[in-house]
Amino acid sequence: MNNFENLEYNSLLSSFKELLKKNNLKFTKQREVVLKTLYEKNDHFTPEDLYILLKEDYPQLNIGIATVYRTLNLLEESLMATSISFGVAGKKFELANKPHHDHMICKTCGLIIEFQNDKIEQLQLEIAKVNHFKITSHLMQLRGLCKKCSQLTT
Amino acid sequence: MNNFENLEYNSLLSSFKELLKKNNLKFTKQREVVLKTLYEKNDHFTPEDLYILLKEDYPQLNIGIATVYRTLNLLEESLMATSISFGVAGKKFELANKPHHDHMICKTCGLIIEFQNDKIEQLQLEIAKVNHFKITSHLMQLRGLCKKCSQLTT
DNA sequence: TTACTTGCAAATGATTTGCACGTAT
DNA sequence: ATACGTGCAAATCATTTGCAAGTAA
Numbered sequence A, B: 001m002n003n004f005e006n007l008e009y010n011s012l013l014s015s016f017k018e019l020l021k022k023n024n025l026k027f028t029k030q031r032e033v034v035l036k037t038l039y040e041k042n043d044h045f046t047p048e049d050l051y052i053l054l055k056e057d058y059p060q061l062n063i064g065i066a067t068v069y070r071t072l073n074l075l076e077e078s079l080m081a082t083s084i085s086f087g088v089a090g091k092k093f094e095l096a097n098k099p100h101h102d103h104m105i106c107k108t109c110g111l112i113i114e115f116q117n118d119k120i121e122q123l124q125l126e127i128a129k130v131n132h133f134k135i136t137s138h139l140m141q142l143r144g145l146c147k148k149c150s151q152l153t154t
Numbered sequence C: 001t002t003a004c005t006t007g008c009a010a011a012t013g014a015t016t017t018g019c020a021c022g023t024a025t
Numbered sequence D: 001a002t003a004c005g006t007g008c009a010a011a012t013c014a015t016t017t018g019c020a021a022g023t024a025a
Helices: A009-022 A029-041 A047-057 A065-077 A118-130 A147-153 B009-022 B029-041 B047-057 B065-077 B118-130 B147-153
Strands: A081-085 A091-095 A102-106 A112-115 A134-145 B081-085 B091-095 B102-106 B112-115 B134-145
Touching (some): A009 A029, A029 A047, A047 A091, A065 A081, A065 A091, A081 A134, A118 A134, A118 B118, A118 B134, A134 A147, B009 B029, B029 B047, B029 B091, B047 B065, B065 B081, B065 B091, B081 B134, B118 B134, B134 B147
Parallel strands (some): A102 A134
Antiparallel strands (some): A081 A091, A102 A112, A134 B134, B081 B091, B102 B112
Protein backbone atom coordinates (compact mmCIF):
# COMPACT_ATOMS: atom_id res chain seq x y z
CA MET A 1 0.00 0.00 0.00
CA ASN A 2 1.35 3.48 -0.82
CA ASN A 3 -0.04 7.00 -0.95
CA PHE A 4 0.24 7.57 -4.66
CA GLU A 5 -2.64 5.57 -6.05
CA ASN A 6 -4.83 7.29 -8.60
CA LEU A 7 -2.93 10.56 -8.43
CA GLU A 8 -2.87 12.81 -11.50
CA TYR A 9 0.36 14.32 -12.71
CA ASN A 10 0.18 17.54 -10.75
CA SER A 11 -0.40 15.70 -7.52
CA LEU A 12 2.42 13.30 -8.25
CA LEU A 13 4.66 16.23 -8.98
CA SER A 14 3.75 17.89 -5.70
CA SER A 15 4.41 14.68 -3.82
CA PHE A 16 7.75 14.34 -5.54
CA LYS A 17 8.79 17.91 -4.72
CA GLU A 18 7.72 17.51 -1.14
CA LEU A 19 9.66 14.31 -0.86
CA LEU A 20 12.76 15.93 -2.33
CA LYS A 21 12.53 18.85 0.03
CA LYS A 22 12.10 16.59 3.01
CA ASN A 23 15.37 14.88 2.11
CA ASN A 24 17.33 17.97 1.20
CA LEU A 25 17.36 16.95 -2.44
CA LYS A 26 16.90 19.31 -5.32
CA PHE A 27 14.22 19.46 -7.95
CA THR A 28 16.07 19.24 -11.24
CA LYS A 29 15.03 19.08 -14.88
CA GLN A 30 16.37 15.55 -15.09
CA ARG A 31 14.29 14.34 -12.18
CA GLU A 32 11.30 16.16 -13.59
CA VAL A 33 11.42 14.58 -17.05
CA VAL A 34 11.87 11.10 -15.63
CA LEU A 35 8.73 11.45 -13.56
CA LYS A 36 6.84 13.16 -16.38
CA THR A 37 7.77 10.59 -18.99
CA LEU A 38 6.84 7.67 -16.76
CA TYR A 39 3.50 9.35 -16.20
CA GLU A 40 2.79 10.29 -19.79
CA LYS A 41 3.88 7.04 -21.38
CA ASN A 42 2.14 5.07 -18.67
CA ASP A 43 4.23 2.01 -19.38
CA HIS A 44 7.00 -0.22 -18.04
CA PHE A 45 10.56 0.76 -18.85
CA THR A 46 14.02 -0.57 -18.32
CA PRO A 47 16.48 2.16 -17.36
CA GLU A 48 17.99 1.73 -20.83
CA ASP A 49 14.59 2.12 -22.55
CA LEU A 50 13.87 5.25 -20.64
CA TYR A 51 17.33 6.65 -21.27
CA ILE A 52 16.94 6.26 -25.04
CA LEU A 53 13.48 7.80 -24.94
CA LEU A 54 14.66 10.78 -22.90
CA LYS A 55 17.59 11.32 -25.25
CA GLU A 56 15.09 11.57 -28.11
CA ASP A 57 12.48 13.67 -26.38
CA TYR A 58 14.82 16.03 -24.55
CA PRO A 59 18.04 16.07 -26.56
CA GLN A 60 19.08 19.45 -25.19
CA LEU A 61 19.11 18.00 -21.66
CA ASN A 62 21.83 15.53 -22.62
CA ILE A 63 20.79 13.29 -19.78
CA GLY A 64 23.20 10.57 -18.66
CA ILE A 65 22.17 6.99 -18.07
CA ALA A 66 23.59 7.14 -14.55
CA THR A 67 21.07 9.85 -13.74
CA VAL A 68 18.26 7.71 -15.08
CA TYR A 69 19.35 4.87 -12.81
CA ARG A 70 19.73 7.22 -9.87
CA THR A 71 16.32 8.77 -10.39
CA LEU A 72 14.54 5.45 -10.85
CA ASN A 73 16.15 4.12 -7.71
CA LEU A 74 15.14 7.25 -5.86
CA LEU A 75 11.54 6.91 -7.06
CA GLU A 76 11.46 3.28 -6.09
CA GLU A 77 12.90 3.89 -2.63
CA SER A 78 10.30 6.59 -2.13
CA LEU A 79 7.60 4.15 -3.22
CA MET A 80 6.59 6.39 -6.12
CA ALA A 81 7.66 3.70 -8.56
CA THR A 82 7.82 -0.07 -8.53
CA SER A 83 9.85 -2.48 -10.55
CA ILE A 84 9.43 -5.96 -11.87
CA SER A 85 12.47 -8.08 -12.29
CA PHE A 86 13.48 -10.18 -15.27
CA GLY A 87 16.27 -12.04 -13.52
CA VAL A 88 19.62 -11.31 -15.08
CA ALA A 89 17.84 -9.54 -17.94
CA GLY A 90 17.16 -6.55 -15.73
CA LYS A 91 14.26 -4.64 -14.30
CA LYS A 92 11.35 -2.64 -15.65
CA PHE A 93 9.99 0.31 -13.73
CA GLU A 94 6.53 1.85 -13.64
CA LEU A 95 4.95 4.63 -11.64
CA ALA A 96 3.06 3.59 -8.55
CA ASN A 97 0.05 5.80 -9.22
CA LYS A 98 -2.01 2.86 -10.42
CA PRO A 99 -3.79 0.61 -7.93
CA HIS A 100 -1.94 -2.58 -7.06
CA HIS A 101 -1.79 -5.14 -9.82
CA ASP A 102 0.29 -8.06 -10.99
CA HIS A 103 1.74 -8.96 -14.37
CA MET A 104 1.58 -11.49 -17.15
CA ILE A 105 4.74 -11.38 -19.21
CA CYS A 106 5.11 -12.78 -22.71
CA LYS A 107 8.39 -14.66 -22.98
CA THR A 108 8.55 -14.08 -26.71
CA CYS A 109 7.68 -10.43 -27.29
CA GLY A 110 7.95 -9.02 -23.76
CA LEU A 111 4.35 -7.80 -23.73
CA ILE A 112 3.14 -7.04 -20.22
CA ILE A 113 -0.51 -7.49 -19.32
CA GLU A 114 -1.63 -6.19 -15.96
CA PHE A 115 -4.23 -7.91 -13.83
CA GLN A 116 -5.63 -7.83 -10.36
CA ASN A 117 -7.50 -10.48 -8.43
CA ASP A 118 -8.90 -9.97 -4.97
CA LYS A 119 -9.48 -13.63 -4.32
CA ILE A 120 -5.82 -14.41 -4.83
CA GLU A 121 -4.78 -11.57 -2.56
CA GLN A 122 -7.13 -12.87 0.07
CA LEU A 123 -5.74 -16.39 -0.21
CA GLN A 124 -2.21 -15.03 0.11
CA LEU A 125 -3.12 -13.34 3.35
CA GLU A 126 -4.58 -16.56 4.70
CA ILE A 127 -1.48 -18.52 3.76
CA ALA A 128 0.74 -15.95 5.43
CA LYS A 129 -1.34 -16.03 8.57
CA VAL A 130 -1.04 -19.80 8.90
CA ASN A 131 2.74 -19.46 8.60
CA HIS A 132 3.03 -16.55 11.02
CA PHE A 133 4.45 -14.52 8.17
CA LYS A 134 3.84 -10.81 7.80
CA ILE A 135 3.55 -9.88 4.13
CA THR A 136 4.93 -6.47 3.18
CA SER A 137 4.76 -6.97 -0.57
CA HIS A 138 4.31 -9.68 -3.08
CA LEU A 139 5.40 -10.55 -6.54
CA MET A 140 3.21 -12.53 -8.86
CA GLN A 141 4.12 -12.98 -12.48
CA LEU A 142 2.52 -15.33 -14.93
CA ARG A 143 4.98 -16.11 -17.67
CA GLY A 144 4.18 -17.61 -21.04
CA LEU A 145 2.85 -16.56 -24.40
CA CYS A 146 0.47 -13.76 -25.26
CA LYS A 147 -2.35 -14.35 -27.73
CA LYS A 148 -0.35 -13.17 -30.71
CA CYS A 149 2.81 -15.11 -29.93
CA SER A 150 0.99 -18.32 -29.07
CA GLN A 151 -0.69 -18.18 -32.47
CA LEU A 152 2.64 -17.69 -34.24
CA THR A 153 4.17 -20.60 -32.36
CA THR A 154 1.37 -23.05 -32.97
CA MET B 1 4.89 -29.80 -14.70
CA ASN B 2 8.04 -31.90 -14.97
CA ASN B 3 8.92 -35.56 -14.55
CA PHE B 4 11.13 -35.25 -11.53
CA GLU B 5 8.65 -34.81 -8.72
CA ASN B 6 9.14 -36.96 -5.65
CA LEU B 7 12.16 -38.77 -7.06
CA GLU B 8 14.78 -40.14 -4.66
CA TYR B 9 18.44 -39.53 -5.33
CA ASN B 10 19.10 -42.69 -7.30
CA SER B 11 16.25 -41.98 -9.64
CA LEU B 12 17.33 -38.38 -10.06
CA LEU B 13 20.80 -39.58 -10.83
CA SER B 14 19.50 -42.00 -13.45
CA SER B 15 17.42 -39.29 -15.04
CA PHE B 16 20.42 -37.00 -15.10
CA LYS B 17 22.66 -39.61 -16.70
CA GLU B 18 20.02 -40.41 -19.27
CA LEU B 19 19.59 -36.77 -20.06
CA LEU B 20 23.33 -36.30 -20.45
CA LYS B 21 23.61 -39.30 -22.74
CA LYS B 22 20.73 -38.09 -24.87
CA ASN B 23 22.58 -34.84 -25.45
CA ASN B 24 26.05 -36.30 -25.95
CA LEU B 25 27.20 -34.80 -22.70
CA LYS B 26 29.45 -36.52 -20.24
CA PHE B 27 28.84 -37.57 -16.68
CA THR B 28 31.56 -35.89 -14.67
CA LYS B 29 32.42 -35.68 -10.99
CA GLN B 30 31.64 -31.98 -11.04
CA ARG B 31 28.16 -32.52 -12.42
CA GLU B 32 27.62 -35.34 -9.97
CA VAL B 33 28.49 -33.37 -6.85
CA VAL B 34 26.33 -30.44 -7.89
CA LEU B 35 23.30 -32.70 -8.23
CA LYS B 36 24.16 -34.63 -5.08
CA THR B 37 24.68 -31.55 -2.96
CA LEU B 38 21.44 -29.94 -4.11
CA TYR B 39 19.69 -33.17 -3.21
CA GLU B 40 21.34 -33.72 0.16
CA LYS B 41 21.14 -30.17 1.40
CA ASN B 42 17.59 -29.85 0.08
CA ASP B 43 17.82 -26.08 0.06
CA HIS B 44 17.99 -23.01 -2.16
CA PHE B 45 21.44 -21.87 -3.26
CA THR B 46 22.96 -19.06 -5.22
CA PRO B 47 25.74 -20.26 -7.56
CA GLU B 48 28.17 -18.55 -5.22
CA ASP B 49 26.74 -20.32 -2.13
CA LEU B 50 27.00 -23.66 -3.81
CA TYR B 51 30.50 -22.95 -5.09
CA ILE B 52 31.75 -22.19 -1.58
CA LEU B 53 30.05 -25.27 -0.18
CA LEU B 54 31.51 -27.53 -2.86
CA LYS B 55 34.97 -26.09 -2.28
CA GLU B 56 34.63 -27.09 1.38
CA ASP B 57 33.07 -30.48 0.88
CA TYR B 58 35.14 -31.60 -2.11
CA PRO B 59 38.39 -29.63 -1.89
CA GLN B 60 40.26 -32.19 -3.98
CA LEU B 61 37.90 -31.55 -6.90
CA ASN B 62 39.00 -27.93 -7.10
CA ILE B 63 35.76 -27.02 -8.81
CA GLY B 64 35.54 -23.70 -10.62
CA ILE B 65 32.66 -21.31 -10.23
CA ALA B 66 32.11 -21.31 -13.98
CA THR B 67 31.37 -25.02 -13.78
CA VAL B 68 28.85 -24.42 -11.03
CA TYR B 69 27.11 -21.84 -13.20
CA ARG B 70 27.24 -24.12 -16.23
CA THR B 71 25.85 -27.08 -14.31
CA LEU B 72 23.05 -25.12 -12.67
CA ASN B 73 22.06 -23.71 -16.03
CA LEU B 74 22.11 -27.17 -17.51
CA LEU B 75 19.93 -28.52 -14.71
CA GLU B 76 17.52 -25.66 -15.09
CA GLU B 77 17.26 -26.02 -18.87
CA SER B 78 16.59 -29.70 -18.38
CA LEU B 79 13.90 -28.85 -15.85
CA MET B 80 15.70 -30.77 -13.12
CA ALA B 81 16.17 -27.56 -11.19
CA THR B 82 14.30 -24.30 -10.86
CA SER B 83 15.41 -20.89 -9.77
CA ILE B 84 13.87 -17.98 -7.99
CA SER B 85 15.10 -14.55 -8.77
CA PHE B 86 16.03 -11.81 -6.32
CA GLY B 87 16.25 -8.98 -8.82
CA VAL B 88 19.75 -7.69 -9.28
CA ALA B 89 20.81 -9.64 -6.21
CA GLY B 90 20.84 -12.86 -8.24
CA LYS B 91 19.12 -16.18 -8.35
CA LYS B 92 18.72 -19.13 -6.02
CA PHE B 93 18.43 -22.65 -7.38
CA GLU B 94 16.75 -25.72 -6.00
CA LEU B 95 16.15 -29.22 -7.32
CA ALA B 96 12.83 -29.81 -9.02
CA ASN B 97 12.15 -33.11 -7.29
CA LYS B 98 9.67 -31.50 -4.97
CA PRO B 99 6.10 -30.88 -6.13
CA HIS B 100 5.43 -27.38 -7.40
CA HIS B 101 5.38 -24.73 -4.72
CA ASP B 102 5.88 -21.02 -4.23
CA HIS B 103 7.90 -19.06 -1.71
CA MET B 104 7.63 -16.69 1.19
CA ILE B 105 10.88 -14.83 1.68
CA CYS B 106 11.87 -13.03 4.85
CA LYS B 107 13.40 -9.68 3.97
CA THR B 108 15.40 -9.61 7.16
CA CYS B 109 16.94 -13.03 7.58
CA GLY B 110 16.43 -14.52 4.11
CA LEU B 111 14.41 -17.47 5.42
CA ILE B 112 12.45 -19.17 2.67
CA ILE B 113 9.14 -20.85 3.48
CA GLU B 114 7.58 -22.97 0.78
CA PHE B 115 3.85 -23.19 0.20
CA GLN B 116 1.39 -24.46 -2.31
CA ASN B 117 -2.20 -23.48 -2.94
CA ASP B 118 -4.41 -25.10 -5.52
CA LYS B 119 -7.07 -22.44 -5.40
CA ILE B 120 -4.57 -19.77 -6.38
CA GLU B 121 -3.23 -21.90 -9.22
CA GLN B 122 -6.78 -22.40 -10.44
CA LEU B 123 -7.50 -18.67 -10.33
CA GLN B 124 -4.31 -17.97 -12.26
CA LEU B 125 -5.45 -20.30 -15.02
CA GLU B 126 -8.80 -18.55 -15.20
CA ILE B 127 -7.18 -15.14 -15.41
CA ALA B 128 -4.87 -16.33 -18.16
CA LYS B 129 -7.77 -17.78 -20.10
CA VAL B 130 -9.69 -14.53 -20.05
CA ASN B 131 -6.61 -12.75 -21.40
CA HIS B 132 -5.85 -15.37 -24.07
CA PHE B 133 -2.53 -15.92 -22.36
CA LYS B 134 -0.84 -19.30 -22.24
CA ILE B 135 0.99 -19.77 -18.94
CA THR B 136 4.20 -21.74 -19.10
CA SER B 137 5.39 -20.90 -15.61
CA HIS B 138 4.68 -18.56 -12.82
CA LEU B 139 6.47 -16.81 -10.08
CA MET B 140 4.77 -16.02 -6.81
CA GLN B 141 6.72 -14.69 -3.89
CA LEU B 142 5.33 -13.25 -0.71
CA ARG B 143 7.86 -10.95 0.82
CA GLY B 144 7.91 -9.71 4.36
CA LEU B 145 8.91 -10.86 7.82
CA CYS B 146 9.01 -14.37 9.21
CA LYS B 147 7.67 -15.07 12.68
CA LYS B 148 11.02 -14.60 14.37
CA CYS B 149 11.98 -11.39 12.60
CA SER B 150 8.58 -9.78 13.02
CA GLN B 151 8.86 -10.39 16.76
CA LEU B 152 12.31 -8.81 16.88
CA THR B 153 11.10 -5.78 14.95
CA THR B 154 8.00 -5.17 17.00
C1' DT C 1 41.20 -41.70 -29.99
C1' DT C 2 37.86 -38.20 -29.99
C1' DA C 3 34.78 -35.13 -28.23
C1' DC C 4 33.24 -33.00 -24.50
C1' DT C 5 34.52 -30.67 -19.97
C1' DT C 6 37.16 -28.17 -16.94
C1' DG C 7 39.56 -24.25 -14.48
C1' DC C 8 41.37 -20.12 -15.36
C1' DA C 9 41.36 -15.56 -16.74
C1' DA C 10 39.49 -12.38 -19.68
C1' DA C 11 35.11 -10.59 -21.52
C1' DT C 12 30.59 -9.05 -20.97
C1' DG C 13 26.55 -6.43 -19.62
C1' DA C 14 23.89 -4.16 -16.27
C1' DT C 15 24.41 -1.06 -12.64
C1' DT C 16 27.03 1.96 -9.46
C1' DT C 17 30.47 5.26 -8.13
C1' DG C 18 34.29 9.00 -7.94
C1' DC C 19 35.11 13.27 -9.51
C1' DA C 20 35.26 17.94 -11.35
C1' DC C 21 32.01 20.94 -13.10
C1' DG C 22 27.18 22.73 -13.16
C1' DT C 23 22.99 24.37 -10.93
C1' DA C 24 18.95 24.78 -7.56
C1' DT C 25 18.15 26.88 -3.37
C1' DA D 1 27.39 31.02 -1.38
C1' DT D 2 26.66 26.44 -0.50
C1' DA D 3 25.28 22.03 -1.09
C1' DC D 4 23.53 18.84 -3.97
C1' DG D 5 23.21 16.92 -8.86
C1' DT D 6 25.09 15.86 -13.21
C1' DG D 7 27.64 13.62 -17.09
C1' DC D 8 31.44 11.10 -17.91
C1' DA D 9 34.43 7.38 -17.51
C1' DA D 10 36.10 4.05 -14.60
C1' DA D 11 34.79 0.53 -11.23
C1' DT D 12 32.02 -3.17 -9.72
C1' DC D 13 29.41 -7.35 -9.57
C1' DA D 14 27.29 -11.39 -11.26
C1' DT D 15 27.58 -14.22 -15.05
C1' DT D 16 29.45 -15.99 -19.47
C1' DT D 17 32.98 -17.28 -22.68
C1' DG D 18 37.57 -18.55 -25.10
C1' DC D 19 41.14 -21.47 -24.63
C1' DA D 20 44.64 -24.96 -23.58
C1' DA D 21 44.88 -28.91 -20.89
C1' DG D 22 42.26 -32.84 -18.76
C1' DT D 23 39.07 -36.71 -18.93
C1' DA D 24 34.87 -39.72 -20.03
C1' DA D 25 33.37 -42.83 -23.43
